Amino acid sequence: MTSKNEFQESLPKNNIQKRNGTLSIKLQNIKTKGGIIGYIIRNQKSASVDVKDPTKIIDYALLSSTLHDSVENMISSFELGKVNNIVIEGKDVKVLSLTINDNRISIFMNKNVNHNTIYKDLQS
């Protein structure tokens, strides 16, 4: 039988698991949309990569990690406060990056995809 204290302690953990589960479902749905190349989700305990072209996994993971570190430096330089989202654009691909519940997420997509829609989908 679970004591009251144990129950209270386990409640937030369950909530986090539930939220992370919802997030995973959202990411899976986003991945089925046209123009989405894949995503990387990382937190302190684990990382998950789902990218259509497996040869790109390491490069994308490296870019995603550097992006978060670089942006942290940039925002502290200009005192911009907490980051809502980041978008970088290359010649062929763009990346939407954001943090939800300690999960760092990077979504790779073709340049013609509306990243604002993806952002709203993740925030909903």
Added chain:
Amino acid sequence: MSEEIYVNALKNTLTEIKNISPDVKYSFIFTEDGTIVARDEDVENMSLKKAVYSFQNLMEKADSIGGLNALSINAEKGKLYISRVNDMYLAITTSANADVAYLRSIVNVIVPTILKLLKTVAPTPLKFMPSQQFVVDILTGLFAGDSAQVDEERLMEWANLFDGKDINEIEIESFRGKKTVCNVKKISDSKLQGKGLILLSEKTCRALEIEKGDFVKVKPRAS
């Protein structure tokens, strides 16, 4: 056309962008190698360098997406937008409520137009000499003088970049942003050659507020 006129033209462009859109807080233009070509007066040098250095780190990892053409950060207290314009990057920070899409449409017209115009006036592209890093050592001895000393090899490389002109002067900048200009010659002490050092007089070190072992950035100036 001199580098100074070129820089002033870009600086005026930044001021005009700020006039058009009061949401713009800071703006600056830098090259791929990290040289800051033009900036508005309000922005602190150290902040700029830190941001540019971080952007360069990101650039190095961006081959997998076809290079880095633009970056936008949407944060609680403001926004940062960096966009590639020809062979340079334009960076703008704005208030949190700024309409970046509108701003983007303005800067993506104005800045390339100005750069095109400058290219028409001066068809030979201006070379912004990249600054190089050196470790400071102190010049000692009775006849040390005030001239800085660097490796002869480096002087020759710089001379090549300036189409064979002699390099007699350098601009030295500390990482705190202190700058000075002084004469330069090759390192006379063979034991100190080939170590990436710059030998500076105590007077120069005092002016730059640096000491032995510190890093400085150096830009050559042709005679």
